[in-house]
Structure formats: structure tokens, C-alpha cells
Amino acid sequence: MTLMLSVSNLSKVYAGKKGDFQALKDINLEIRRGEIFALLGPNGAGKTTLIGIICGLINASSGKITVDGHDNVADYRAARELIGLVPQELTTDAFETVFSAVSFSRGLFGKPRNPAYIEQVLRSLSLWDKRNSKIMTLSGGMKRRLLIAKALSHEPRMLFLDEPTAGVDVELRRDMWNLVRKLRDDGVTVLLTTHYIEEAEEMADRIGVISKGEIILVEDKATLMHKLGKKQLTVYLNEALASIPAALADDALELSADGYTLSYTYDAEQEAEGRRQQRGIGDLLNELNKAGIGYRDVNTKQSSLEEIFVSLVNR
């Protein structure tokens, strides 16, 4: 698979009166053509700085970035022509009309006027009816869509969405997810940063986690879920046990204080690292039957990406 974006040994140090602050530390990242990549990280982790450097808003302290093979500094025109950026803040003009603002963006990126294409973009974002409205009259959700329309106005091949659904209602969020999927289907590569784990889980092909200026993990979403996912089996017993029978004893098995509940935790990461050979759920239930321990119900729970994320950044 070919690369759309390559970031090598990228560092950023902000000089300040109270000393320097290293916002990014030796970042290496590769984004494949046509994928949706979600960059997760807590506030201040460096997500917006990273996007800002790639898009030309912030100067890097060191390192190299190429967009579809074009260096983003030496060959900035070719690199930037490929990029559309939807910023985190709702930064729009106030007095322009929707249509003229989107047409302005297209011209800024060097493309000749194309009212038919602008119409298509505005229609896809349900903004066509508002084309002659001044931006100041739009709702927050519409302004967010306008920023996306501006970013798409010059037919970019890579789209950066910096927290696109922050403060957006559920319906609009779903609409945006559908739009992003459609863009991906059209061959556009998407890098989105988000606080919403649900968003990454729903949309991303791959996930990167950034914390304190360092990329601490990049993984296929499915692999990540599988590798780091914990499953917990809870068995509700018919009768209380005083202790776990010796035949069943295992680090992963716990008995509740009242003796009525057995909890078994399956940790895929520990098994992958060979630290523990784990039972399957079926094995455990068989062993309970053999030991003559009756149960009335079982419940399984799989850890969400959010739990995985929290455990990663708190390491």
C-alpha cells in the first residue's frame, strides 16, 4: 500500500519566557493512501500542533514531512494543493455569503472557478439552501459544515479534520461520519483527531495514540481491540462459595465478597506476551460443571476502546 503522508523525526519546541516547551518529540508516522486514521490523545498531547506543522501553520523545529512524496516545505505548493484542513475552532468570516466563502477557498488553493462543483459540495453538506446567507446567520452546526465545505472546495486528496464533531449534536455527527466514509470511498485519505473514542471506534481503519508529544502506539483498529481488549466473564452462582476450589484456582479468577459471583478476566495482551496461558470461557464453564458448582446466569463484557485508551495514556 502506498503512503499518502510520511512524518519523520518531527520535533517541535516552543521557546517561552519560562523556558522551552517540547510539544512534539521525534514523531514518526505514516498514513496510507485511502485510509481513515484517527489520532487520539488527551488535551495538550500535541495533536493540533502536529496537524498545524503538516498543513504549514506552524514551523517545525526539526524533521521532515512529505505529502504524496512532496516535501511540505521545499515543495509546499504541490504538498498543500493536496490537503484540505478543517480546523478545530469555528473560525469563519461573518459578512460573506456561504457560496462566496467556499468559492474564495477554491481560488485560494489555485483552482479556477467551478460553480457546479461548489454546488455539489454545498448540496452534499446540506448547505445549498443557505448559499446566499451571510455566515454570521448560520448555526454552529452549519458553520462546522461550512468549514468542511471550504476544506473540500479544491478537491483535496487528503483531509485533516481536527476534532470535527466537538460540540456537534448526535444527528450531525452521524451525517459527518457518513460524509467522511463517502470521501474515503472516493479515495480521499482522512486523518482525524478526536476526543470521542466512539468516533475512532466507529470510523477509523487505524488508530494512533499521542500523549505528551509522543506517538505511543499506531495499530489497526481491529488488532488494537483484539490485542489490548480484555474480556470479563461473570458467573452468578446458585449457592455461595466460601473460597475458590483448588481445581479452579487461577490468578484471573476472583470470588466476590458474598461468595455468589465468580469473575474471570481474559487478558489478550498478557496471553500475546506469553505471560499467561488462558482458559477459554467454555473450559471454565466445563470445570464448574465438573466441580458440581451450579450457576444461574453468565455475563460477558469486552473492554471498549475508551478503556484501552485510558490505560495507554496512564501508563
Added chain:
Amino acid sequence: MKALNTNAIRAIYRFEMARTLRTLTQSIVSPVLSTSLYFVVFGAAIGGRIPEVDGIAYGSFIVPGLIMLSLLTQSVANASFGIYFPRFTGTIYEVLSAPVSYLEIVIAYVGAAASKSLILGAIILATAGLFVPLHIDHPLWMLLFLVLTAVTFSLLGFIVGIWADGFEKLNLVPMLIITPLTFLGGSFYSIDMLPPFWQTVTLFNPVVYLVSGFRWSFYGIADVSPALSLGMTLLFLFACIGIVAWIFKTGYRLKP
């Protein structure tokens, strides 16, 4: 080197000119009105009691200076607001992330600001023709001084718009520097009318050279030689270009 991104220059230029049309009262009507008031007060009311200056009726004598006064203040105000406002609202991100060179950004913003000033200058000149008799001895030189001054002070305005970190600073330069220098730069008098000591001090005021050269293009009379006026104007132009180049090279106030 790739060709200029003319679509981008056109987009920014149109955007800025559209802003002028939206704010027509502030951009055009207000300076024309205030200049007309100067003609009424200095030209008609007081001017009638002032003898001719270098053989020119006082009302006609002040026309080049009044055009310069508007040209300088409006060039600085237009250009500084044009670049400061997107910085203030944050929409500058789009220009900085676009495949646009620094030269193209300057051509577009400064070109639009200078165009507005030139349109304004032409309107004021026409307005002046309604109040006082006018003649222009050297029309091409007049146009050259007009264009050079509009571009130079639009560049200065661009620098102010990048430097300013609030609306107060934005108004500081036009109000506290440009207006006093223009008033003291021979807009309303010939510097021969000053005592010798103040004549020397005045020569340190760059606006003297602009007004003098511009007045020479009208009436063939000047406080300093037209060549010196042109030289000083060009010197100031290149100084502004140098500072703008430094701003983009270092990313000063634009790119952290």
C-alpha cells in the same frame, strides 16, 4: 520556479475589494466628506484671507497635501485592517495553509489596499476640482507619486497589521504617527514659511518629500527637488519591502 498562483491572488484581492464595497461609507464616503470639510474651512473660509503661496492660490495649494493626507492614512488603515482582521478571527489559517507564496499574499493584500487608496485619491481629486481651480503640470509623475505612495504606505499598513496584537495598536500608527507627520509635513504650508531651525527639523519628516514631490507634479513648485522626493519615496518603499520579507522569513506573529 512555478508561475504565480494568480487564482489565489485574485481570490484575496476580490475578497478585500468586496469588503470595501460592504463598508462603502467608512471606506470612501467618510474620507471624502472630511476632505471636503478641509476645503471649506482652509480653502474657502480661512484660505481667502491667506495670500498666494509661491504664486498658487491657497485653496489650490493644499490640494496635493490633502490627497496625500487621505492616501497615507487610508493606505495604512486599509492594509493593516485587511491582514489584522483574519489574524484576529483566526481565518488566517486558510491563507497560511494554502499553496500561496509570501509574495502572492503581499501582492494580493497590499494590492487591494493600494487600489482602494488610489480610487479614494481620484475621488478626492475630483471633489477638489469642484471647490478650487486645479491644473496638473506633470500627470505621469503625479500618477507615479500616487502609486508609489499608495503601495509604500499599504506595505507599512501590512506591517502594522502583522505587528498589532489588538485594535488599539492598529489605530496607534495612523492616529499618532501618520496624521501628525502629514500635518507637519507641509500639507498646508510651504516649509519656506517656517523659521530656519524648524525647516531643518522638518527635513527629517519623510512625508515632506512625498507631499513636496506630489505638489511639484501639480504646480511645478517644490520644497525639495523632485528627484530627492522620488529617491526618498523609493527608499521608504524598499525599507518596507525589507521588513515584510523579514516577517515572512521568520514567521513573526504569523507562524509560531
